[in-house]
Amino acid sequence: MPVRSLGAAGSAGSAAAPYSKELRLLLHVLHRATAGSPKSVCENIEGFGSHSLGQSRSWLKLAGGNKAPVLTCASQAAPPQTSVLEIGTYCGYSSLRLALAVPGAKIATADVDPAHVLIARNVLAFAGLEPPRVTVWTGHSTDLLPRLSAHFRPGSFGFVFMDQRGSLYHEDLDALERAKLLHQGAVLLADNVLKPGSPLLLWRLSADPKYQALQLSMEEFAMPVEDWMALAVIKDMASSPPEVPAPRLLRDLHEFSDEIRARALIPGRGIDFQEWKDLADEMKRGLHSLGITALAVEPSS
Template identity: 40%
Template sequence: MSMFRRLGQLEAAARFRARRRADLRQLVKQSHWDAALTLLRAKHGATLLKHGTAAITSAGEARVWEAVLLLWSAVADATGHEAAANAAISALCKSSQWQLAVACLVDGRISSRDAAFGLAGYGAAIAACGNAAAWSHAVEVLGALHAKRVAPNSLCYSAAIAACGKSYEWQLCLELLQQALHGRPSAAERCRRTLGALQALQVAQQWEQAVALLASSWRNMWNDLLPAVLETCARSAAWRATLQLLGSDRTSEDVLLALRACARSTQWQECLHLYHDTANERMAAEAHTTLLSALTNAQAWRHSLRVFASLGSRQLRADEGVAHVLRALGMARQWNEALKLLQSSQCQSDDWCLSAAVWACQVAGATDVASELLSQRLEQERASRRKRKEVRLLEHLEQTAVRDCPASVINCLEQFATENSWLKVAGGEKAKVLEAAVRPTDRVLEIGAYVGYSALRLSLLGDGRQQVRAIESDPLNAAVAQEVLRLAGVTESVQLRVGRACDWLASGCLDAVDVLILDHRGTVYHEDLAHAEPLLSEGARVLADNVLHPGAPMFLLAVQDRLAI
């Protein structure tokens, strides 16, 4: 009985301590600093450190760096405060105060005596420097570790190498890698650090030199590294490097990775050569899809259809592979065949396949069929118990907006976005920027129509004489946009196109472009720009959203020397 009573007491004490930590975190989140400090200073020893670390972490999550320093001052002199110090550095980095974090680590400014900062704090600061493109500061923090005669771990080295790679300091990446491999770390550590360098070199596109260096320097670990190196190369479309790495004892898995790299580089001829080397049945199915992707993306649709004819749809992955064939049929203007394949492939519920089928119909001029496919997708979603917010938006507009009144539709849409659900529409200041950049006679192409909000606003410029073409890859979003534009009565001014932007830009169905608007995934903006450049008129303007967050680094690199930003 006494044992159970003792357990009950321990559980009650644990609940009490957890409640006090929760109270402290709540005070921090509500900016009650004096009360939080009073509660914290009443603690001693391990309890002080545990509560202090939790409070510092909460301040970092709230992005209040002043509170981080204030709370740290209450625990800085406690014995064994490494965890709290790491939390303070991480919190400063989360609060975008990486310069202060660096100063604390390099100059010891966080406390009156040397803080026993752990490697986690150094790693967090180095990573924050990399995110801020401050590679020199990342190297400085790494140097501070060496100055204290503390060996950096893989986290610190990888973060420093990545920071240099993001800033195209690829020679320094290799120097840091040599440092990281000095001292004979374990094989696992060598692999992790080497892969960190490879991922950094990916940004600088220095693949051939890096692979040659790695191959000559670390042959004794090459068999362990090869699959991971090939995977990294494949993700970066470094097809020459992958082919260089493949040896005579290649496996089906290795060949598949090389096939992916070639596909991402649109090297479809190399894909055809590699395709026959994937003998493994499971790998062969993946190879079919990868090959079809490469052929279709390179506009080699005749080869794509031949490969499909030799395979039969049963050997394809039920979604992605069929979608590539549907795209190829669209390029061949065989919309009837695309419709048959969609209906027979058990992929009617897959949005990628539906998007490709709608594209095939639209590009061949079967616009009524395409519109019906979109309407069917919309009705399917309306019947769902968990409707997407885009459909809920449409139902709100149908109930509240005045038909054939664009201003009413815009106002109701903005009201829904503000009051009911987060909706990524370019309203407010963004809308003003868009409208200021467009002249009444401009030919506008928007990639990323979403629910049609921006296209609707732009169509009203110049007394309704504006011609806008909008591309949306998601068929449900396109179906909603189609109904929004119909409700507003602007279908004569806005041409809605469904499918991949690269397919439409290569189709020959689009006119010259005076204003190009990019508003979808920033990671592919540079590809959109490359495909659209032949259509851009002299003096054309390019407007791109989200280039800093979530980010479009390759796009910014592509335009920095050629266009006025």
């Protein structure tokens, strides 16, 4: 199966049956969390990822731990009376966090993997979140984002969270701009832009005058490895990006990020925590040489 067609996390590095990790997570939530409580469901998902999986190759790809406050604060900085878009639902954790952070906003979230969509819908329904409050779409962002304009008015989205395949983030941003779905002053947050990496998005945000952007560095959830989140605000919708050719190193880093993803998805092999650290360090050295750096975020208590 081509890497492009895979979901946000799949069964990366696991020799077990497909989706066994995600199904165990669902059972954990149903047995231990409080029905109708998004907060309880979030806490139990984090607990499963931190403790039940342990120090293994079987990592749960969540914007939890030190990333959760960044997600909350960024979404609360979005223009009022706008909707939220998440690209990469996985098991529904970030959708729950967003629902808690912006109680009045409608959330549209999408994942390419039908199994992830089914699990996320069950997790969200158990927490008491169903359409139209939170709607889970099925489809690849390349196909789905252009179709959203048939369901949402121009400028609908004041906050966008990207949490799928980072080497496609720049294409997703282009699609949202072409569809005119972003609100003036919209806030964009992208996860895992250091590991496995999203060099083309980081270059785009740094070179495009319509965005005010920075990178935030913190420890990955349930993994003692550095990662970055990219945070950007639309300053001027009318600005056009300069025609700056991408350096060869940028293309090399883009290919490197896809190689990392492909390795992480090899059944029974995957990438252990030390390898993730080494790969993140290599990506960071390359980004630094291009003038792309990050500000450290204090660990959450």
